[in-house]
Amino acid sequence: MASTSNSNLDTSTDEKVASSESESALETARRQLYHAAAHLDIDSNIVERLKYPKKVHEVTVPIKRDDGTVEVFTGYRAQHDSVRGPHKGGLRYHPEVTRDECVGLGMWMTWKCAVMDLPFGGAKGGVAVNPKELSSAEKERLTRRFAQELRDVIGPNHDIPAPDMGTDPQTMAWLMDAYSMQEGETTPGVVTGKPPVIGGSEGREEAPGRSVAIITQLVCEYYDRPLDETTVAIQGYGSVGANAARLLDDWGATIVAISDVNGAMYDPEGIDTASVPSHDEEPEAVTKYADNVISNDELLTLDVDVLIPAALGNVLTKENAEAVAADLVVEGANGPTTSTADSILAERDVAVIPDILANAGGVTVSYFEWLQDINRRAWSLERVNDELETEMQAAWRAIKTEFEQRDVTWRDAAYIVALSRIAEAHEARGLWP
Known part of the structure; x- marks a missing residue:
């Protein structure tokens, strides 16, 4: 021992x-970037670019509660880097979700995808909400409205969300359905971590x-x-x-x-x-x-x-x-x-x-799911x-x-x-x- x-x-x-x-997640991600760069002979300008996200989207997400009142939540989607492929990363529902947290976690996703040599860049997002205080119907309304607010910045060749803290396969199913209804065609590749019956992956x-x-x-x-x-x-x-x-x-x-x-x-x-x-x-x-x-x-x-x-x-x-x-x-x-x-x-x-x-393994099998969705062919x-x-x-x-x-x-x-x-x-x- x-x-x-x-x-x-x-x-x-x-x-x-x-x-x-x-x-913070952002401080950690930047520190790890500097630490790795110190071991490599790479252009300092590339390190400078990687310190910052490509874009951060902040939206308001109003929903009608079961008692008829309207409550407004704040949602984020931080897209860090897409040099190797579409953005990829989870969506979380948690009361402490912040802009900087999403930026930092999005940077981590960039590193993780590159470690696994996947053709993705990093992203992360979420809504500052306690999901335990939402009924199932309220959570569905929140997800569908959030999907609408992010519709123009996500997509199977642009940014592919996945489950994270406070979200699950059902959440991804609602998000995929909301996106597909607006696009006018079923688009399973817009998210991963869905139930297998609608294009999710086994395992x-x-x-x-x-x-x-x-x-x-x-x-x-x-x-x-x-x-x-x-x-x-x-x-x-x-x-x-x-x-x-x-x-x-x-x-x-x-x-x-x-x-x-x-x-x-x-x-x-x-x-x-x-x-x-x-x-x-x-x-x-x-x-x-x-x-x-x-x-x-x-x-x-x-x-x-x-x-x-x-x-x-x-x-x-x-x-x-x-x-x-x-x-x-x-x-x-x-x-x-x-x-x-x-x-x-x-x-x-x-x-x-x-x-x-x-x-x-999570993002790797998400990549497999994305491939299955694009090719419309499920794997065992x-x-x-x-x-x-x-x-x-x-x-x-x-x-x-x-x-x-x-x-x-x-x-x-x-x-x-x-x-x-x-x-x-x-x-x-x-x-x-």
């Missing part, structure tokens, strides 16, 4: 550790968790750790965490801890992950099935081989990074490690596999999973090459791969006019 030192970590609460050094919802499991397997092989001798703790048992846990369990790893918002199930002998419902199957059920419950904070510092934070951002911080006992961290969530924690873990030789690689689940594994292995090899040749961290290696591809495309296309 990785060496540890004394820490002031408070394990008395199941809430995520507050990060005094946390930064899309499971894809981020599957990619986390694939990358965990590959990194364990790299460090000569047989999966059947590997212990794993996973924070979060939603779509990402549960799918990763069940696959790794099937492949021979010992899953010793899983968690939801109420706490973590811990069994050093191993958990039968198939017997514990995921959040989608039964919300907040993990602790109901547990004989031994620990806090989410304690899970992060368990003496295991692999730690997979797959729930919230900013959970590994300067307050708890010294106490992380795992040798390998595979980021299932977006941004679970703060910059200070990242530096501490690197100093302690804890390998951190970044989110832009590990959970890229077996083909989707086989193609995903091929793409994840190719991305892993590219990052591994940079990691070994440049003697950098895995995160730096991933951003170097991404920025190299984006810069090459910008150099080839030039600046118009």
Whole structure:
């Protein structure tokens, strides 16, 4: 296990550790851009262009509530870069959605698509609303009006939204229908993450968790750790965490801890992950099935081989990074490690596999869905999973090459791969006019 030192970590609460050094998504994305650029001989003018989004659309979204009143929400769509292809990224419904958050997350999507060598650029959007306070009918009206407001700036060859926090396949179905009604033809390729019955892809919802499991397997092989001798703790048992846990369990790893918002199930002998419902199957059920419950904070510092934070951002911080006992961290969530924690873990030789690689299964299968929609030909689940594994292995090899040749961290290696591809495309296309 990785060496540890004394820490002031408070394990008395199941809430995520507050990060005094946390930064905004935009600040993080720009810092990572500068960091990768420092390792590369690229035109500084390209870096300057990539600091900013191509466009940011801000709209008002009025809807009639069920009680007859009208309420107005604010929506955003930030389109960062399209040098390699159409913009691609999620739409989220959350009360804290802001312009800068969408810009920063859109930049992350640019890096993620480039890491996976997908012909997309990054985008992100959403509405500042608490979806839990909306009825299903209100959420549908919100989505259809938002689709109308964005109609001129999205499309299958321009910008393709997908589900994100607070949205789901049904949300994408409403958005696709609203767009199609205005266009006068069914246009399934305008969004991904739809139900398969209307052009969605098999395996899309499971894809981020599957990619986390694939990358965990590959990194364990790299460090000569047989999966059947590997212990794993996973924070979060939603779509990402549960799918990763069940696959790794099937492949021979010992899953010793899983968690939801109420706490973590811990069994050093191993958990039968198939017997514990995921959040989608039964919300907040993990602790109901547990004989031994620990806090989410304690899970992060368990003496295991692999730690997979797959729930919230900013959970590994300067307050708890010294106490992380795992040798390998595979980021299932977006941004679970703060910059200070990242530096501490690197100093302690804890390998951190970044989110832009590990959970890229979602955007990769979204790409497959887009291809299926364009060609009007559905793929089997077996083909989707086989193609995903091929793409994840190719991305892993590219990052591994940079990691070994440049003697950098895995995160730096991933951003170097991404920025190299984006810069090459910008150099080839030039600046118009």
